[in-house]
Amino acid sequence: MTTDEMDLAVAGLGTKSDKIRKLAALGVSRSETAKYLMIRYQHVRNVLIAPAPSKPSVDQPSASKDEVQKGAGISVEALSIDQAKLGLAAQFGVSPNAIEIIIRG
Numbered sequence: 001m002t003t004d005e006m007d008l009a010v011a012g013l014g015t016k017s018d019k020i021r022k023l024a025a026l027g028v029s030r031s032e033t034a035k036y037l038m039i040r041y042q043h044v045r046n047v048l049i050a051p052a053p054s055k056p057s058v059d060q061p062s063a064s065k066d067e068v069q070k071g072a073g074i075s076v077e078a079l080s081i082d083q084a085k086l087g088l089a090a091q092f093g094v095s096p097n098a099i100e101i102i103i104r105g
Contacts, residue, residue, distance in 0.1 A: 001028050006036050020047045025090040027097065052090070 001009075001023075009026055010019040016037055023033045030048065034041045079087070081101055089096040 001026065001032070003036065016043070017047045020044050021052065021090060022086070024048055025086050025096060027095040 006023060006028065010022055013019050013022060016039065019037060020033055020043075023036070024030075028036075030044045031041055034044045037044075082096075084101060085096040085099040088099045
């Protein structure tokens with residue numbers, strides 16, 4: 001992944017930890033991430049082995065009342081296929097290229 005692609009991928013993310021997680025979800029190696037963010041490899045590793053924070057960061061909006069599915073208590077928000085792949089890849093610790101989404105209708 002080029003520096004320009006990494007710039008686009010992390011644009012708008014507030015913390016280095018958020019940037020580290022995003023780049024890892026895109027398949028960028030720990031050493032490449034450390035060089036790109038100009039931080040130590042150990043910092044990248046520590047962020048990636050720690051559990052992701054459970055509360056949304058400041059730049060992430062909270063779910064609105066309309067987004068909460070009635071009776072189930074879960075938040076439902078429209079995502080693009082790429083956003084869904086990135087989220088699933090981060091959740092399961094795989095590359096987004098390993099995620100396949102099938103929509104049946």
